[in-house]
Amino acid sequence: MRTTLCWQLSNAVAIAMSSKLHLPMDQLSELLRPLLSGTVALSTEGPPRWSTFGAPQPNIVVDVTTEADVAKVVKYCSKNNIPFLAQNGGVGWAAFNLSNGVLINIAPLNEVAFSEDKTQAIVGGGASVKQTIDAAHAAGVLVVTGNCNCVGTIGAVLGGGYGNLIGEYGFGVDNVLSFNLVTARGELLNVSPTSHPDLFWAVRGAGPNFGIVTSAVMKAHPTSDRTAWNMALIFTPDKIKQVVQAVEDLRPQLLPAQNVFMYLTNSGPPDNQPVILVTGFLLQTTEEEARAAFSGVYAVGPLSENSGILPYDQWNTGGDAFCTREMRKPGHTIGISKLHPDQWQEIWDLYAEFRSKPGAENSVMIVEIYNLEKPRSIPESSSAFAHRDVNAQALVIPWYADPALDEEAMAFAKKVRGITGANEEKTTAYVNFAHGDEGLEAVYGESLPRLKDIKRQWDPKGRFNQWFPIK
Ligand SMILES: Cc1cc2nc3c(=O)[nH]c(=O)nc-3n(C[C@H](O)[C@H](O)[C@H](O)COP(=O)(O)OP(=O)(O)OC[C@H]3O[C@@H](n4cnc5c(N)ncnc54)[C@H](O)[C@@H]3O)c2cc1C
Structure with a gap:
C-alpha cells in the first residue's frame, strides 16, 4: 500500500511539474485526503472573491478545519514543489501568483474566544x-x-491593520500578542516576542510572505460603552474643492478615536449619480459632540445625511455594499501627507469619465484619514509594518465587469494615483491596498533589508511568494 501511495504521489507530482497542464486533481485529492481530518472538504472551486482581477486560479481547494490540516497541506505541497496559497476573506485585490496549485481555504478556522479576564482575544x-x-x-x-x-x-492585521479603533489602541499589528504560524516547512510554531522574535517582527507587516497564521492572540479592550458616531454625508459634485478643503482642515484636528473618509462614489439606485460621500467615526461620544467635531464638514452643506450613534456590531453595516463580491476591481493606492484641493477637479473629471463607462458606475476613489497619534507613539521598529509617518491613504478602485475595460481601468487608476501623489517626496503604498507595480521599497519601506534576511532564513525556496513576494 505504502509503495503504491508513494508511486502515485511521485507520478502525480512529476506530471504536475513537467507540464503546464493543470495538476491531476483526482489523483492529488486522493493523495491528500488520507493525510487530513475527516471534516476537510476538497473541491475545484474556492469561495467567490471580492475582485476577479488577478484572482488566484487554483485547481484544488482544500477547506481546512484544523490547524494541523494546514500544516499537513503545507508540508505536503512544500515537499513536492506544489504551489499553494492561503485564502481567508478573499478580498485581497492585488494580483496573485497562483495559476496551478492548491488554495488552502482557512475560512473554516473562524473561532473567536476570549481569556477569562477578557483582556485577550484568540482569533x-x-x-x-x-x-x-x-x-x-x-x-x-x-x-x-x-x-x-x-x-x-x-x-488585514498581517499587513498593518487600519481600522476605527487604531486612534485609541494602535494598529492591528500593535495589538497582537502571539501567533500560531505554519511555516514553509509545514511546522506549526508559536511565534511571540519571546518565541521566534524575528518571525514575530516580520509577520506583523509582511505576514503572507512567512507562513499561514492559524490563530492569533490579540489584545481585547473591555468596555461597557461600545458605541460610536457613524456619519455619512452626501455632497453634490460642484462642492468637490470645498469638501476636500474641509476634510484637509479637519485632518490635523481629529480627536483620538475619530476618523474621516472621503469617497467619490455612486449615489446608488435609482439615480446612480456620481456623488461625494464623507463618512466620519467618533468613539464613545454624544451626537452634540460629534456634530461639533465634524462641524467644518457640515458647514460645506451636504445634500443629505444618514448619521447616528450605533452599537459596535453595526458600525460596519454602512460599508456592506463595498463588500459585494465578483467584478473586476484592480485597486491602486498611494500614501499622502495632505490633500490638495486644487488637484481634485481634475481627479473628479477623470473619475466621472471612467465611471460613465458601461458597468463601471460603482468605481470609487477613497481617501482615508485617521488620528495617528497613538499608533505613532509605538516605535516603527517594533514591527515590519512601515510608513507610520504617512498621514492618509488615497485609493482608486475601478469597478467593472468586462475585461475589455482592463486597459482603460489601469490607465485611469494610475493617472489618478499619480495626480494624488504628485507632491509627495517619497512613494509609499500600504501593502493591503497596493496594486503590485509600486516596487518593494514603496511597500515595505525601511523594513525591506531585514525582511529579506528573515525570508532567506524561513522561506529560502519562496513557498510563500504569491503576493508582494520579498526577494
Ligand atoms: C472591502 C474591503 C475593505 C477593506 N478594509 C480594510 C480595513 O478597514 N483595514 C485594512 O487594513 N485593510 C482593509 N482592506 C484590505 C485588506 O486588509 C487586505 O485586502 C487583506 O489582505 C485582506 O485579507 P483577506 O484574508 O480578507 O483576503 P485574502 O485575499 O484571503 O488574503 C490576502 C492575502 O493575505 C493572506 N492571508 C490571509 N489570511 C492569512 C492568514 N491567516 N495567514 C497568512 N496569510 C493570510 C493570503 O494568503 C493572501 O496572500 C479592505 C479590503 C477590501 C476589499
Missing part, C-alpha cells in the same frame, strides 16, 4: 471582521479590526 486565522466584532461585542470588549465586515481579520 482564528479564518475569522472575518464581522465574526470577530460579533464575538467581541457579545463578550463586552473592543478588538482592533478593519472596517468592513467581509475582510479577514488576520489578513
